[in-house]
Amino acid sequence: MDGHGRSLPLEDRFLGCRMASVWARRCVVVAIAHQGAAQFAQHHTVAVSRHCTKAMTQFFVASTTQLDSHFRPGRVARRIGVVLVVVLGGVSLGLPGALHAQEAEPQEPMYRVETTGGEVVIGTLVSEGEGEVVLNARELGEVTIQRQNIERMAEIPPGRFRDGAYWFQNPQSTRYFFAPNAIGIPQGQGYYQNTWVFLNNVNYGATENFSIGAGTVPVFLFGAEALPIWVLPKVSISTPRDNLHLAGGAVFGGVLGAGDSEGAGLLYGSATLGNRDHNVTVGLGYGYADGGFASRPAINVSGMTRVGQKTYLITENYFFPGVDDANLISLGVRWAPENFAVDFGLVRPLTDADGVIGLPWLGVTLPFGS
Numbered sequence: 001m002d003g004h005g006r007s008l009p010l011e012d013r014f015l016g017c018r019m020a021s022v023w024a025r026r027c028v029v030v031a032i033a034h035q036g037a038a039q040f041a042q043h044h045t046v047a048v049s050r051h052c053t054k055a056m057t058q059f060f061v062a063s064t065t066q067l068d069s070h071f072r073p074g075r076v077a078r079r080i081g082v083v084l085v086v087v088l089g090g091v092s093l094g095l096p097g098a099l100h101a102q103e104a105e106p107q108e109p110m111y112r113v114e115t116t117g118g119e120v121v122i123g124t125l126v127s128e129g130e131g132e133v134v135l136n137a138r139e140l141g142e143v144t145i146q147r148q149n150i151e152r153m154a155e156i157p158p159g160r161f162r163d164g165a166y167w168f169q170n171p172q173s174t175r176y177f178f179a180p181n182a183i184g185i186p187q188g189q190g191y192y193q194n195t196w197v198f199l200n201n202v203n204y205g206a207t208e209n210f211s212i213g214a215g216t217v218p219v220f221l222f223g224a225e226a227l228p229i230w231v232l233p234k235v236s237i238s239t240p241r242d243n244l245h246l247a248g249g250a251v252f253g254g255v256l257g258a259g260d261s262e263g264a265g266l267l268y269g270s271a272t273l274g275n276r277d278h279n280v281t282v283g284l285g286y287g288y289a290d291g292g293f294a295s296r297p298a299i300n301v302s303g304m305t306r307v308g309q310k311t312y313l314i315t316e317n318y319f320f321p322g323v324d325d326a327n328l329i330s331l332g333v334r335w336a337p338e339n340f341a342v343d344f345g346l347v348r349p350l351t352d353a354d355g356v357i358g359l360p361w362l363g364v365t366l367p368f369g370s
Contacts, residue, residue: 149358173276176316181281182237182272189369226257245272264289277306341365
């Protein structure tokens with residue numbers, strides 16, 4: 001109910017669930033700081049988990065026929081249009097550089113060899129025999145590597161070079177800060193993602209078109225028996241040129257160990273234009289709980305563009321038609337060497353934020369697999 005005794009629409013409750021989740025995590029930190037970990041674990045952690053579950057349920061369960069009298073499609077369309085212009089503009093600035101990089105082909109094929117000891121050697125192939133491989137690694141000269149010491153060896157696509165430097169694959173190409181894009185996780189590869197210590201996700205490419213993931217908030221570290229979990233299936237398809245990608249997926253969530261726990265989640269579809277370094281995504285998602293779906297979707301508009309060998313610009317934005325003060329925008333930077341990625345960003349409401357520039361976002365991704 002709002003301050004006038006009116007029942008909130010489902011999208012308001014969806015926002016409330018997200019805010020409740022943030023509030024719960026903050027409560028965990030504050031309670032530990034002021035009361036001590038042991039006392040908090042005994043008296044508060046289970047309660048926080050149950051409040052999160054109750055908030056999720058209240059958030060998703062509402063009349064699907066109820067409409068917000070303040071819903072103005074024109075205003076929502078204009079705001080989404082502004083964000084689309086910004087996102088598409090940033091991506092378009094990055095695409096010419098990517099095309100230029102593809103044109104600057106090395107004169108000879110380049111190879112990347114990763115040894116069993118974790119070392120990486122890049123160079124032209126001098127010779128290859130049954131027992132060893134010899135590369136001309138430019139700065140190092142000719143390097144001989146025994147076959148038994150090679151973990152993997154592959155020819156590098158010419159488009160991965162720019163000004164003579166090797167631009168390795170984006171280690172987190174299928175996700176922005178939190179939302180996924182429509183690009184699929186390659187088969188046999190995956191990643192672990194941690195956000196603000198508490199939020200944990202693992203995703204794995206089971207096939208070239210299907211990935212499966214799961215996540216949790218490890219409240220058991222504080223002695224709680226209840227455990228919030230979620231499962232993240234996703235199906236992706238791409239056009240032959242790999243510049244248009246479509247995906248459908250879901251978030252199935254619940255709390256283990258809570259007797260009155262009620263499941264809730266999200267069904268979504270998304271379309272991504274671009275490649276793994278420069279792309280923009282538009283998605284629609286419908287929240288559900290207790291067999292009921294939201295009457296209107298949440299809209300996601302996100303994008304990323306690679307501006308350096310290890311640097312990306314990212315934006316991730318959410319719009320809730322009919323709930324103007326719930327719209328969220330974000331902007332940040334991803335610093336990503338070859339074997340991990342760190343995201344720094346600011347998130348804030350699209351409307352008046354009472355002088356707050358934005359709330360900080362911090363995430364870490366560790367890729368794994370072949």
